[in-house]
Amino acid sequence: QSALTQPASVSGSPGQSIAISCTGTSSDVGGYNFVSWYQQHPGKAPKVMIYDVSNRPSGVSNRFSGSKSGNTASLTISGLQAEDEADYYCNSYTSSSTWVFGGGTKLTVL
Amino acid sequence: QLQLQESGPGLVKPSETLSLTCTVSGGSISSSSYYWGWIRQPPGKGLEYIGLIYYTGSTYYNPSLKSRVTISLDTSKNQFSLKLYSVTAADTATHYCARKKSGSGWFDYWGQGTLVTVSS
Numbered sequence: 001q002s003a004l005t006q007p008a009s010v011s012g013s014p015g016q017s018i019a020i021s022c023t024g025t026s027s028d029v030g031g032y033n034f035v036s037w038y039q040q041h042p043g044k045a046p047k048v049m050i051y052d053v054s055n056r057p058s059g060v061s062n063r064f065s066g067s068k069s070g071n072t073a074s075l076t077i078s079g080l081q082a083e084d085e086a087d088y089y090c091n092s093y094t095s096s097s098t099w100v101f102g103g104g105t106k107l108t109v110l
Numbered sequence: 111q112l113q114l115q116e117s118g119p120g121l122v123k124p125s126e127t128l129s130l131t132c133t134v135s136g137g138s139i140s141s142s143s144y145y146w147g148w149i150r151q152p153p154g155k156g157l158e159y160i161g162l163i164y165y166t167g168s169t170y171y172n173p174s175l176k177s178r179v180t181i182s183l184d185t186s187k188n189q190f191s192l193k194l195y196s197v198t199a200a201d202t203a204t205h206y207c208a209r210k211k212s213g214s215g216w217f218d219y220w221g222q223g224t225l226v227t228v229s230s
Contacts, residue, residue: 001173003156034215038157045206045223046149046157051216089157093215097170101149104156 004029004090004102011108017078020105022090023071028100030071034093037066037075041086049088050075077107085109112136114207114221122228128194132207132221133187140165140185145210147217148181148192150203153225158203162210163190197228 005023012018022029022037029035035053038046048057050066053073063078073092077084090102118130132146139146147162161171163181171179180193194201204225208217 003158032215036216038217040157045220046217047220048216048218051218052214057216057218091157091159091215091217096173098172099159099162099170101157101159 001028001094001096001098001100004092004100006088006090006102006105008103009106009108011110012080013110014080014082016080017076018080018107019077020075020088020090020107022073022075022092022102024073024092024100025071027095028092029068029073029090031095032093033068035066035068035073036091037064037073038089038091039084039086040089046089080109082109112209112219114209114219116205116207116221116224118224118226120224120226122197122226123230124198124228125196128192128197128201128226128228130192130205130207130224130226131189132191133189134209135188137209139183139188139190143212145170145212146181146183146190147208147210149206149208149217149220151206151223152200152203160192160194160205164212199228202226202228 037050040046054066145162148160178195204223206223207221209219
């Protein structure tokens with residue numbers, strides 16, 4: 001299975017909003033509402049920020065939001081803060097009953 | 111509070127078998143509410159799904175690894191394990207064990223990860 005497509009890097013200034021895209025196919029992102037987003041700081045395990053396209057787990061800031069249109073899902077972070085600087089990965093269920101991650105996006109807070 | 115902890119050799123020789131165990135505390139791997147899985151991350155690279163196992167023993171492997179992977183449960187020890195056969199240097203990675211809730215699409219609890227290096 002091919003990894004979902006994410007931009008390698010995005011950047012923004014504190015207080016700004018950014019969006020990270022995650023493009024798949026109708027056999028994964030477009031076919032199911034099982035898209036999740038993970039934040040990973042260096043040397044740490046990933047942490048889920050959004051699940052099932054647009055749901056936020058308890059304890060995750062409401063500055064994080066998710067959406068999906070067709071075969072592309074998006075993670076939006078508003079009011080950027082220095083602590084948001086990390087790698088972000090999307091993940092989707094697939095028609096093969098397995099899961100696939102995106103290649104990852106490095107977020108830099110300028 | 112659920113905790114997952116990976117354990118196993120940090121160094122494996124090429125062509126041999128990588129074996130890791132994930133010990134779960136604070137919850138039962140026999141629950142019908144969850145799947146248990148493995149995800150890996152080569153140094154400096156992205157996450158790669160390896161596979162999941164359900165309490166029934168049903169497994170769901172990454173097609174690209176399926177021929178070399180076995181994930182199994184040991185309910186008596188509340189552990190699940192990963193075996194990756196015929197490893198090469200390309201299998202060097204930090205390996206994470208994680209839990210996924212049945213009927214949902216997210217890995218909600220992760221272990222801290224363990225680096226396995228394939229080298230002679």
